[in-house]
Amino acid sequence: MADKKVAEQYYAPPPQLGKWEGFKQFLWNSETSQCLGRTGSSWAKIIIFYIIFYAGLAAFFGGMLAVFFQTLDSTKPKWELDGGLIGSNPGLGFRPMPPESNVESTLIWYDAGKPDNMKYWIEETERFLETYRNAPGAENRVKCDFDNPPPEGKVCIVNIDGFYPCTRDNQFNYPKAAPCIFLKLNKIYNWYPDMYNDTTKLSPHMPEDLKEHIRAEAARGTKNTNVIWVSCEGENPADVESIGAIQYIPRRGFPGFYFPFKNIEGYMPPLVAVYFERPKTGVLINIECKAWARNIHHDRSERRGSVHFELMVD
Structure with missing residues (x-):
């Protein structure tokens, strides 16, 4: 019987919050130290990931653009006349x-x-x-x-x-x-x-x-x-x-x-x-x-x- 009461307490639903109180808790939850649903370490990881991802994407695009410009002559078109x-x-x-x-x-x-x-x-x-x-x-x-x-x-x-x-x-x-x-x-x-x-x-x-x-x-x-x-x-x-x-x-x-x-x-x-x-x-x-x-x-x-x-x- 005691175990059942403990389980009921463990799975008890979270307290009902109003719209404003829920929004404030979403912005900053003091109990879990979460901002916008993420902890500081979680935010650091995702920011570092996207910095590396977009830096790699920009480097790839820049490299392809540099290779492309190597095929062009600034003084004349690549394809002339009927070409x-x-x-x-x-x-x-x-x-x-x-x-x-x-x-x-x-x-x-x-x-x-x-x-x-x-x-x-x-x-x-x-x-x-x-x-x-x-x-x-x-x-x-x-x-x-x-x-x-x-x-x-x-x-x-x-x-x-x-x-x-x-x-x-x-x-x-x-x-x-x-x-x-x-x-x-x-x-x-x-x-x-x-x-x-x-x-x-x-x-x-x-x-x-x-x-x-x-x-x-x-x-x-x-x-x-x-x-x-x-x-x-x-x-x-x-x-x-x-x-x-x-x-x-x-x-x-x-x-x-x-x-x-x-x-x-x-x-x-x-x-x-x-x-x-x-x-x-x-x-x-x-x-x-x-x-x-x-x-x-x-x-x-x-x-x-x-x-x-x-x-x-x-």
Whole structure:
């Protein structure tokens, strides 16, 4: 009987505590010297375990990252041209771009009679060209032409003040309802264009005026045709009627001495200013510009080798 009473006392349930009293006991139990359900030695063991575990994990991750970076070259991509995701078909871009609030738009629309209305387009063009003025690596830039390509380790200057009348002083001709749009090719490492410099093997898809221009340049000298040619046209018959005359400044394309891109500090891609002399006002004009080389293929849906934008001058 005595043993039964002792057993009943040994297995007696713990005293019932209220919520607050139970919580305080969980924080600190003075009878067992436990904090949050663990003794000091238990906490020390688990903290030491996780320190060792995460230190080992961090060391393993750091070691793998170090091995990975040993396989990379900071000056060029690991996979080039068709071996990489970018591929070997450059895209064509235009500036100025519409505001970021309307990022999906490709419409350049302004009122030539309202300075505040055209202010954004002028300032955005100037911001774009300012990157050419302030780009690092000026000591690597040299003047180039068809007879003087850049020496090893050097790159060609892009003279952004040689685009008259598409200059900052003229406000890029926006006030005259004859705006200038700048075109550039996307950079692809080690890509070199296969030029259309043989007048007997021009693409049948080229505009006729571009073919005539290439033949005229070839008559002046074969080096003058080492160019990635550029053409801009209205996409539809109505756009062709509205677009008016176009000038390409300083020349109708990107000279070959700017290629290939080798990621040399100071390199800036060449520019072509497309000067719309007299576009029809009050009309939305759909424009497509294309870059022409034998190894540039055009695909509007994937934005390869061409660019589309709309122009509307009120």
